[in-house]
Amino acid sequence: MFRIIFYLDWLILNMTFxxxxxxxxxxxxxxxxxxxxxxxxxxxxxVTFIEILNKKFFEWEPLLDIKYCRQLKKKNxxxxxxxxxxxxAISTFKEEKKLKEIRRNSKVLVAMGSCAVSGFPSNQRNxxxxxxKKEIDFLLKKFKHRxxxxxxxxxxxxxxxxxxxxxMENKFIEIMEKQFKDxxxx
Amino acid sequence: MHxxxxxxxxxxxxxxxxxxxxxxxxxxxxxxxKLKVSENKRFYTQAIRGKTYNTVHQSVSRxxxxxxxxxxxxxxxxxxxxxRIENSEQxxxxxxxxxxxxxxxxxSMHLYLFCLPDIYGKDSVLEFDGKLHQLxxxxxxxxxxxxxxxxxxxxxAVHPIxxxxxxxxxxxxxxxTKKVIEGLKKIRPKVLDLIEIFYNSTFSFETETNFxxxxxxxxxYLNGEIRSSSGICIPEINYWDHLNRVVIPYxxxxxxxxxxxxxxxxxxxxxxxxxxxxxxxxxxDVKQFLKVFPSNNVYHNNLAQAIEILNAIDYSIKxxxxxxxxxxxxxxxKPKESDGIGVIEAPRGTLYYMISLDRDGKVRYxxxxxxxxxxxxxxxxxxxxxxxxxxxxxxxxxxxxxxxxIRAYDPCMSCASHFLKVRWI
Numbered sequence: 001m002f003r004i005i006f007y008l009d010w011l012i013l014n015m016t017f018x019x020x021x022x023x024x025x026x027x028x029x030x031x032x033x034x035x036x037x038x039x040x041x042x043x044x045x046x047v048t049f050i051e052i053l054n055k056k057f058f059e060w061e062p063l064l065d066i067k068y069c070r071q072l073k074k075k076n077x078x079x080x081x082x083x084x085x086x087x088x089a090i091s092t093f094k095e096e097k098k099l100k101e102i103r104r105n106s107k108v109l110v111a112m113g114s115c116a117v118s119g120f121p122s123n124q125r126n127x128x129x130x131x132x133k134k135e136i137d138f139l140l141k142k143f144k145h146r147x148x149x150x151x152x153x154x155x156x157x158x159x160x161x162x163x164x165x166x167x168m169e170n171k172f173i174e175i176m177e178k179q180f181k182d183x184x185x186x
Numbered sequence: 187m188h189x190x191x192x193x194x195x196x197x198x199x200x201x202x203x204x205x206x207x208x209x210x211x212x213x214x215x216x217x218x219x220k221l222k223v224s225e226n227k228r229f230y231t232q233a234i235r236g237k238t239y240n241t242v243h244q245s246v247s248r249x250x251x252x253x254x255x256x257x258x259x260x261x262x263x264x265x266x267x268x269x270r271i272e273n274s275e276q277x278x279x280x281x282x283x284x285x286x287x288x289x290x291x292x293x294s295m296h297l298y299l300f301c302l303p304d305i306y307g308k309d310s311v312l313e314f315d316g317k318l319h320q321l322x323x324x325x326x327x328x329x330x331x332x333x334x335x336x337x338x339x340x341x342x343a344v345h346p347i348x349x350x351x352x353x354x355x356x357x358x359x360x361x362x363t364k365k366v367i368e369g370l371k372k373i374r375p376k377v378l379d380l381i382e383i384f385y386n387s388t389f390s391f392e393t394e395t396n397f398x399x400x401x402x403x404x405x406x407y408l409n410g411e412i413r414s415s416s417g418i419c420i421p422e423i424n425y426w427d428h429l430n431r432v433v434i435p436y437x438x439x440x441x442x443x444x445x446x447x448x449x450x451x452x453x454x455x456x457x458x459x460x461x462x463x464x465x466x467x468x469x470x471d472v473k474q475f476l477k478v479f480p481s482n483n484v485y486h487n488n489l490a491q492a493i494e495i496l497n498a499i500d501y502s503i504k505x506x507x508x509x510x511x512x513x514x515x516x517x518x519x520k521p522k523e524s525d526g527i528g529v530i531e532a533p534r535g536t537l538y539y540m541i542s543l544d545r546d547g548k549v550r551y552x553x554x555x556x557x558x559x560x561x562x563x564x565x566x567x568x569x570x571x572x573x574x575x576x577x578x579x580x581x582x583x584x585x586x587x588x589x590x591x592i593r594a595y596d597p598c599m600s601c602a603s604h605f606l607k608v609r610w611i
Contacts, residue, residue, distance in 0.1 A: 054329050
């Protein structure tokens, strides 16, 4: 009887050790550290990314370490990011500052979707006539908006662009998979 | 017991769009609870002026990524009402299907990805392991089928391309339709599990509430009359007359009162006012859960959303299995000087559009009221009441409860911030 209990104990101990080792082994594997950021836009590209995950989540999940994604988690940090995916155009000074911070802390920066790439359609106020400009002026001042709405590349270096409104799904997948290769993840 | 406390939450997480919250407690009393929409304005009400009537819905679609189908449907309805355009039966069915696809993917994103982590005490769905892991599969399976249904009917889930003024430019093809029906049948049991999770949740926050929704006999989201739990019943074109706009100086958005008082729109309102209109199959399988309604518990908004996913599945299977679609001609449309109102139920509640056209069919001005702006006053009052009840608890705990409560409302800050002011000429 004792022998059986001893044997079971030994077995459990070993299994625990092995599973811990396995877990440690898998967490040691390098993951791509990514951040997802939204500036002035309708967040349609983030929604598109979340829809892409319907098919790609289980393939990508073991390869990704999501450092920043307000839509999915509360604990977020802008530090030591491999690839930053950024949607939206830059319309306030606060956003400009944050974009620069993201750039400083990321190796690669990807502009997701039309607002980030060209500014449109979030930049429509840039083209307003005098009457409309006058109507919105007090709000621009009150909420510390910039004189004009800008695409990312007017403020920081952008490494890759994904056009479309919302962004083209295939192009996003292609760029994500290229990053896995470039960073030696796969 | 906190006599004095300041809480400031920058960047509320797991909601649509960006918002922050400031709370001030002095002498044991909550002085203010300010929910600020920090999403930056994009001035769509200005930008659409001068656009031609048949392009406006593509422009306003960009107000919101997640519920773009709702913005398109409501804008199209307002313009069609202005130009007195009648729809074919097929167009009405396709619009209903597009809305059901939207409900499946939008509600499931909110429930699985934003709310379930609260229920299981996790930071995010990315931390779901062990027994919870199956729910991650369910999340992407259910969302995926909603996405496929939107693509089948509307061309895309975000900023769809088939819906036009007066018709659909493409109709569902048979092979794809068959696949979507199979998908819908596959996710049905998963959604029943989801409903049970929210039914069994012990989260509760109750206050006397006036619920308002567009109510129809068959629980469709595009037609009906405005009803409230206080007993009001009005045609949708009169909705604006019952609203007061309230300026919130600290927010990039605006707020509304109904009949001079706070109120709530959304899935909970629809379920409280119209549960009898649900699909027969749905009612049969969730009979025991439907007894919960009418309910004053804000967290039952999530249960109502889960039941609406099931209703969308049942409506869509029934419809796709019986209706034969054929391509229809673009109707002839003569622009004229006119005003039109459109009211629909978006996932987050009643959405109102008023579009005024000039004689060439160009927009003179537009006005819209979005669901989150209508819930803003009640959300703030609820947060204030919640904090008052929790002053003896730790600050982190209070913050967690506030975020949970806000998420139960499923606010959408992208929508909330486009608004500037009303111009009534």
